[in-house]
Amino acid sequence: MSIKFSISHTSGRARRGVISTAHGEIQTPAFMPVGTAATVKGLHTSEVREAGADIILGNTYHLMLRPTAELIAHLGGLHKFMNWSGPILTDSGGFQVMSLAGLRKITEDGVKFTSHIDGGEHHMLTPERSVEIQHLLDSNITMCFDECLGWPVSEADAAKSMRMSMRWAQRSKDAFVNRDGYGIFGINQGSMYKDLRLESAATLAEIGFDGYAIGGLAIGEAQDVMFEVLDYTVPALPFEAPHYLMGVGTPADIVGAVARGIDMFDCVMPTRSGRTGQGFVRGGTININNSKFKEDDAPIDPTCGCPVCRQYSRAYIHHLFNAKEMLGAMLLSQHNIWHYQDLMREIRAAIEAGEYDSFAEKFFKEWEG
RNA sequence: GGGAAGAUGGCUGAGCGGUCAAAAGCAACAGACUGUAAAUCUGUCGACAUAUGUCUACGUAGGUUCAAAUCCUGCUCUUCCCA
Numbered sequence: 001m002s003i004k005f006s007i008s009h010t011s012g013r014a015r016r017g018v019i020s021t022a023h024g025e026i027q028t029p030a031f032m033p034v035g036t037a038a039t040v041k042g043l044h045t046s047e048v049r050e051a052g053a054d055i056i057l058g059n060t061y062h063l064m065l066r067p068t069a070e071l072i073a074h075l076g077g078l079h080k081f082m083n084w085s086g087p088i089l090t091d092s093g094g095f096q097v098m099s100l101a102g103l104r105k106i107t108e109d110g111v112k113f114t115s116h117i118d119g120g121e122h123h124m125l126t127p128e129r130s131v132e133i134q135h136l137l138d139s140n141i142t143m144c145f146d147e148c149l150g151w152p153v154s155e156a157d158a159a160k161s162m163r164m165s166m167r168w169a170q171r172s173k174d175a176f177v178n179r180d181g182y183g184i185f186g187i188n189q190g191s192m193y194k195d196l197r198l199e200s201a202a203t204l205a206e207i208g209f210d211g212y213a214i215g216g217l218a219i220g221e222a223q224d225v226m227f228e229v230l231d232y233t234v235p236a237l238p239f240e241a242p243h244y245l246m247g248v249g250t251p252a253d254i255v256g257a258v259a260r261g262i263d264m265f266d267c268v269m270p271t272r273s274g275r276t277g278q279g280f281v282r283g284g285t286i287n288i289n290n291s292k293f294k295e296d297d298a299p300i301d302p303t304c305g306c307p308v309c310r311q312y313s314r315a316y317i318h319h320l321f322n323a324k325e326m327l328g329a330m331l332l333s334q335h336n337i338w339h340y341q342d343l344m345r346e347i348r349a350a351i352e353a354g355e356y357d358s359f360a361e362k363f364f365k366e367w368e369g
Numbered sequence: 370g371g372g373a374a375g376a377u378g379g380c381u382g383a384g385c386g387g388u389c390a391a392a393a394g395c396a397a398c399a400g401a402c403u404g405u406a407a408a409u410c411u412g413u414c415g416a417c418a419u420a421u422g423u424c425u426a427c428g429u430a431g432g433u434u435c436a437a438a439u440c441c442u443g444c445u446c447u448u449c450c451c452a
Contacts, residue, residue: 036405057404095404103406116406148404187404218403247404268405275408276401291398321408329408 003140003183003210005242011356013234013261016348019211019242021087021140022181023079026054028242029258029347031340032089032266037062038072038082041271042326042333045084051306051334052341054086055140057266060133061093061100065115065123069136077138089266090139092130092172094146094165094187094215095247106147108164127171131184135177142184143213144172149191151219158191165189166203173207183210185244191216192225194232201236211242211264218248227256234261251280251343255363258347259356270340274333277321280340284368286314288332293318306338 005028009016019026033040033048036059040048048056058078063069072081078088096113097104103114110126130145146165149158169186176184186204190196204212214233217226230245237243244264245257254265270280277289281301286293288300299309300317308317308331320328350359 032404034405041405042408059405062405089404091404096406099404100406143404146404213404215404220403244404249403253403265403267403268407269403272402272405272407272409276410278402287400289399324408326408 002178003181005211005240007240009352009354011351011354012259014258014347014351014356015261015263016351017242017263019087020181021055021183022179023085023087023140024054026087026264027344027348028263029254029344029351030054030264031254031344032057032264033337033340034266034268034271035082035084036268037066038078040333040337042275042330043271043337045082047307047334048084048337049086051338052345053337055089056084056086058082058088058090058137058139059093059096060090060130060137061096061113061125063090063137064093064125064133065117069133073136073138079138087140088137089141089185090134090137090143091246092134092143092145092187093125094143094148097146098148098150098219101150108167110145110168111147127168128175131172131175140182141211142172142176142182144169144184144187144209146187146189146215148215148219149189151191151216151221153191155191155193155196158189158193159196162189162191162196162200166200169204169209170207173209185209185211185213185242187213187215187246188233188237189216190233192221192229194229197229197233198236201233205238209241211244212237213244213246213264214262215246217245218253223253223256226253227260230257230260230262237261251340252364252367254340254343255347255360258351259360270336271333274336275329277332278336279317279332280336283366288314288318288328289321290318300332300335301339304335304339304342306335306342308332308335308338 004020005017007015007017017028032055033053035056040056072078075081079085097111103116105112110124113123115121127145131142134142145168147161149161186209188200190200234243242263243261245262248265249267277287279286279288279300282303293314296314298314300314301309317328317331350356
């Protein structure tokens with residue numbers, strides 16, 4: 001195996017482990033801040049690191065368009081380019097197959113995109129090209145190129161799409177260049193259909209990957225629907241490899257997914273919400289735009305020890321948002337990233353202590369209510 | 370002193386006889402945000418009931434008309450030009 005994963009503790013289905021890569025270790029369960037365009041929006045990489053993140057995400061689609069994978073390779077790779085020395089996982093562009101639905105055309109060969117930047121030029125993304133780009137970026141964890149479907153979809157459409165993604169998974173694996181400390185993850189698909197999820201899991205296991213992701217969730221379905229998919233899908237994935245739930249999610253999603261055997265998460269939520277005024281606090285969220293914070297001298301979360309909460313008040317950050325000052329978005333994003341990493345630390349500790357179930361139960365009792 | 374233009378909802382500013390409680394932007398208030406086309410998007414935004422409703426409103430006092438923010442007259446104020 002090109003990257004190593006070892007599980008040190010379990011608590012129910014929850015696992016506590018370490019992934020070793022060429023750029024360092026990842027303590028799991030892990031939350032990976034999203035740095036789509038070679039930046040975790042609003043944060044210095046030092047702040048991301050200090051918050052406790054071991055690994056961040058980059059994006060094939062965005063970086064191939066601008067500044068191009070070849071340029072990043074020429075400049076020494078994505079780590080050097082963006083000043084992040086830790087591990088990087090790159091998304092394959094599969095999510096953009098869904099999110100840029102109006103701008104692409106899918107064939108068996110791959111996906112032709114109309115650039116969302118200049119609108120004119122067409123770019124072809126195939127499994128082979130996606131893997132090549134991720135290699136050029138020097139990504140530690142390459143994701144297979146897949147089709148992320150919206151929701152809801154018919155079982156027939158989901159089956160057709162999933163099977164194509166599985167063929168693409170084989171092509172992605174074939175195109176992947178093995179190196180020590182670098183790996184490639186397969187992506188399970190099949191929408192909310194158990195038979196398809198199980199078929200997908202079996203196919204991926206047969207191909208063999210360094211880790212197994214679950215895609216196509218948290219795209220509008222209710223949380224209990226997502227949990228139900230995890231209930232039957234995660235046990236079908238190879239136990240000894242990392243399990244990565246793509247694009248998830250809220251703190252409650254994460255706590256529930258860890259209980260179902262997920263080891264890795266990524267989500268734009270802490271940074272996007274941080275830019276739009278939503279701050280994560282113990283038990284839920286606040287909207288710092290609300291006028292009730294105008295004179296509130298308390299920190300965003302009085303129980304938080306992050307640099308933002310140690311130094312700035314809700315009233316100040318409320319003022320920054322009100323005045324549309326960029327520092328407001330930066331501070332709230334930093335706090336949110338810290339909050340997510342705090343949550344992961346608590347999750348890991350609870351698993352190590354062998355009491356994850358009671359931790360999760362307590363968490364859900366406090367959450368939003 | 371003479372001439373010209375104008376006064377619209379918290380602000381800017383459309384409307385120039387009925388489809389006007391009145392465009393649009395801003396401000397205000399609230400909501401959303403899940404592998405980032407997002408420093409974004411959505412809703413409310415005269416009052417009271419808050420589904421269809423009622424009332425008070427486009428400087429002010431009158432007038433014309435079935436009907437006026439829109440037309441006419443007086444007044445008040447503002448800006449600009451000439452003395």
